[in-house]
């Protein structure tokens with residue numbers, strides 16, 4: 001064991017309160033999931049910032065490419081009818 | 097896309113105040129500047145633990161001790177946030193540490209001064225963290241996403257650092273004459289090196305170049321230094337201490353303080369490694385890193401073993 005490496009990278013997602021979505025907080029190095037959790041706790045939740053943590057090996061994340069973001073997201077460009085404001089409501093109708 | 101076109105799109109994005117993310121195209125110079133700046137910042141957080149660590153076992157009360165421990169632990173955290181931000185630019189943690197150890201990467205010269213007594217814990221928290229806050233508040237608006245997010249997180253944590261230091265100074269300043277003298281001498285020692293933390297004057301600043309155009313930096317060294325001075329002089333007055341600068345006086349027209357000149361020769365000497373503690377700080381870091389190696393090896397071996405157990409089962 002001669003390579004003194006700093007261990008694989010993990011991405012850290014923290015849920016700040018039960019019921020809320022998990023949010024990306026940063027990353028940590030760790031040899032395994034258990035230590036990644038402990039390192040994430042020590043690094044990102046020193047002030048009770050979270051009720052729960054996910055750690056995910058960084059290389060397990062598949063990301064869309066920012067260069068193609070135009071064409072990648074354009075299927076939703078012309079679909080204004082997916083928004084409630086697209087529809088004309090009769091004058092005087094309430095609670096809709 | 098042609099590089100010229102890409103560069104224009106990149107600049108336009110920055111001008112719209114949009115953040116640059118790690119996978120976005122960026123000029124090689126932008127990447128290089130960021131790696132240099134973020135790694136220097138990370139190393140400063142980590143090396144900065146040493147002058148304060150020096151006083152943990154001699155803290156004057158249990159309260160003072162837990163506060164100092166929590167503060168130093170935060171600084172370790174700040175180092176980690178920043179290393180991770182640098183790593184998103186394609187440099188590894190090993191390379192970052194290697195550059196620190198070889199002297200290729202710098203850290204803030206302020207940490208090459210010794211901390212001689214407990215009053216220095218006050219002055220460091222108040223002035224060094226105070227100066228760091230001014231700089232880091234500004235960097236929350238830096239154009240590189242991971243750096244900016246790291247700064248937001250760090251700024252939330254810093255304010256207790258400065259307050260605990262100022263509290264120490266205030267307590268000592270209204271203590272015995274001997275304690276007050278210690279507080280004043282700590283201010284005298286740390287004031288000028290703290291002003292040096294903002295770097296050379298804008299006119300002599302070699303690294304500014306594109307940093308303002310690319311919005312890596314949002315305010316210049318001199319602007320930030322002035323902000324720090326304008327905040328801090330009043331705080332010294334409140335606790336009955338005097339900033340060691342005979343030329344410091346309020347300029348009514350400018351609405352800011354005029355101040356004396358930093359001793360740039362001393363500043364450059366410390367940057368070049370001739371400060372009182374340069375060698376000691378690096379030696380200590382290398383030693384801690386080497387001595388921690390068996391822990392890293394053991395954890396790696398354990399992880400491997402668990403992995404192969406899983407595969408068998």
Ligand SMILES: [Fe+2]
Pocket residue numbers: 141170171174228250254
């Ligand atoms: Fe810090």
Ligand SMILES: [Fe+2]
Pocket residue numbers: 171225228254257
């Ligand atoms: Fe701090």
